[in-house]
């Protein structure tokens with residue numbers, strides 16, 4: 351059978367190592383679906399219930415494997431649905447290819463049905479964006495789309511009019527020499543210039559209180575980071591996407607930073623005289639040292655991100671692992687360990703506090719208890735995905751990352767709803783590993799149809815839904831940041847266990863802290879997809895590790911100005927603080 355333009359597309363991306371495509375069919379991509387059907391042994395098509403989830407899955411697949419994540423959607427609405435997930439990939443720097451349909455090529459821009467020029471719609475989200483003009487165009491643009499997504503760590507988009515997908519190889523223009531492109535992947539050494547390395551070493555060797563801030567770019571540099579911390583006597587502070595970069599219970603890290611970070615991390619950044627940023631664009635600038643307080647050195651793969659958040663003296667453009675390996679021999683071992691030791695003492699105290707919160711036996715059950723009990727039960731190679739919300743705070747603080755595990759959520763876009771699709775993508779990529787979603791009831795219900803996707807493909811994912819019947823994070827933001835009583839944040843409660851069962855999966859419910867561990871044990875041991883509904887106290891605020899005066903004032907104002915739940919909130923906070931003091 352003659353090769354169609356859609357066949358050429360799928361063959362080309364297969365040559366780039368693509369083995370999985372997430373998507374949902376439609377008449378704008380029927381030619382592509384047929385090409386996928388014919389190649390179902392080589393490329394797995396995972397059918398989703400909502401295209402947004404397909405884009406999240408592509409993003410997560412890229413995050414967890416380092417490979418190209420691919421999603422496909424039909425013309426018009428299908429493509430539009432992809433957008434949020436594609437922005438997640440753009441903002442967290444993941445290589446993703448989005449393939450979309452268009453209607454008949456000779457009716458485009460004539461008010462025809464689903465006449466949405468997705469190549470124009472996707473202009474902002476993509477690093478490469480094109481519309482196929484005919485079969486002879488396909489290989490050229492598909493090679494370039496894959497190469498660009500990898501090279502610039504972003505979204506490439508190919509929009510494909512539906513009738514062209516079925517066309518067979520036809521005439522080429524006279525300049526379009528056959529087979530003139532290549533699918534060879536090429537890498538640079540990704541090492542900074544020698545003089546920059548020497549200057550970085552001078553700054554770091556002069557520092558007396560050095561803090562290392564690492565992010566997602568350092569995820570594969572665990573050993574190097576710990577060697578660096580040891581050499582410099584420097585605590586490692588982790589941006590959330592860098593949670594798995596070094597183990598929390600290791601001797602060098604103070605854990606996360608920011609609103610959902612830890613006190614010792616914040617203190618390390620407040621007191622340091624040198625800040626060494628390794629693979630991070632952590633966006634909350636107010637948590638970084640004040641400009642002028644500390645000398646700055648930064649490693650980033652992207653030269654455009656040097657000095658983005660902090661005025662560094664030396665920028666090292668390169669891969670974190672390789673750069674650190676080259677830099678380490680140039681660094682002197684600090685004999686004064688006091689800065690690191692203080693951070694270690696602070697981290698020990700912090701973990702004691704997390705344990706106190708995580709082992710509370712109060713009713714209603716605290717969300718921290720669920721995170722703590724889950725953390726204890728994860729396997730050494732577990733992959734844990736989470737959502738935006740207070741849920742991210744418990745994920746960040748109460749689940750200690752171990753070496754070999756992976757953790758992610760939507761970092762820079764901070765969207766809701768990605769947690770379930772991320773977990774599914776993780777399980778598709780790693781059928782043998784324990785893949786867990788730790789999500790809020792608001793985020794989960796946005797895309798909960800995807801639980802059926804897990805059932806359909808018999809994916810043994812474990813989803814823990816923290817049920818507080820509220821858009822918790824926003825409730826607290828309204829109070830703590832603005833001093834307003836909560837408004838528009840209550841959620842209609844639902845029975846998640848019945849939902850899981852209705853999907854053909856297993857559901858467990860827990861609301862008793864005494865039973866939480868046992869129920870999680872049961873859930874983790876149950877084969878197939880499992881959902882745990884953990885009903886928790888909705889009045890536990892995810893307060894910053896150190897509360898500033900404005901936040902406390904706003905909080906008090908919100909309570910005074912008619913916050914409907916003020917007495918329960920005040921009582922919960924008071925009771926917790928008293929318990930933590932005794």
Ligand SMILES: Cc1ncc(C[n+]2csc(CCOP(=O)(O)OP(=O)(O)O)c2C)c(N)n1
Nearest residue numbers: 739740741765766790791792793821822823
């Ligand atoms: C798509 C999207 N819509 C809205 C928001 C704003 N937002 C951030 S967290 C949050 C609440 C999340 O609620 P839930 O999933 O129940 O988690 P909880 O905060 O209760 O733990 C909202 C509405 C967002 N980040 N993304």
Ligand SMILES: [Mg+2]
Nearest residue numbers: 790791820822
């Ligand atoms: Mg909630």
